[in-house]
Amino acid sequence: MSERGKSIDLGPLPELIGYVLRRAQLAVFQDFFAAFAPFDIRPAQFSALTIIERNPGLTQSQVAEALGIKRTNFVGMLDELEKRCLAERRQARDKRSYALYLTADGAALMRKLKPVLKAHEARMIARVGEDGRDRLVALLHEIVDGPARKLKNGKASRAPRAGSAET
């Protein structure tokens, strides 16, 4: 912040969950953008490729839903991934929908991205520490899902449900 900016009164903003969440999300994405720029991969594309890689054969609707992305937006993103030969649509068995798969190029890219992701995440963890990361991720899941329901083994349930991850 510049000398001029120092004395600006932000009022309640720095204590508002939404305001601070947005600034933190943008700070993290800024690092992600810089790290993944050489591969021309944005966060939402990375998430989509991850889901397709881990769950080959899902339909467009299923991937869109898992990501919390609107189907129309996901179709556009997939068009781009398909044009770049990273993912492909194949006619599904019921012939009414498409099943999604990574191409060989897509699978190779994901292997190349693993260390990039690891380094990005390590830089983020360095800001809050390992314990801080665990607490932060748990709290963020509570923001998405409401208070965690404790499971029998004492671990909190963390499956994300609502919200969306478009970018």
Add this chain to the structure above:
Amino acid sequence: MSERGKSIDLGPLPELIGYVLRRAQLAVFQDFFAAFAPFDIRPAQFSALTIIERNPGLTQSQVAEALGIKRTNFVGMLDELEKRCLAERRQARDKRSYALYLTADGAALMRKLKPVLKAHEARMIARVGEDGRDRLVALLHEIVDGPARKLKNGKASRAPRAGSAET
């Protein structure tokens, strides 16, 4: 999440700070959008109006910088706020820039929005509890600023510095 979606393997995504931050931010903004829709106010507009209200006479660059918004984007936002008679530009003393002020309508709107904001924030706090909110906000500031520097009184420094809050 639908029955079909239940078994989808999200891989490392639910533990990645950026992914969970984005989903939490969108979940909070979803509530904000719904609550502020009757007033046609988006989160970034609310932040801008708050800064102008608390710091009458700042220049466009100063407000943009405080919000972490690109100046060009802020000028567009301000055009809209001015067209709606909520804020106004006045020639600054140095005559080379504009000083920003709320109009009477803008000030009246901000008074009306106070209980709306309070109710929105209360719903968010209900998801994590008061202590959870405090821990979450502190961790998010660390994500933006790096590890908190402890001050003499034992409280962590929290002034947001990097990142941006455009929407």
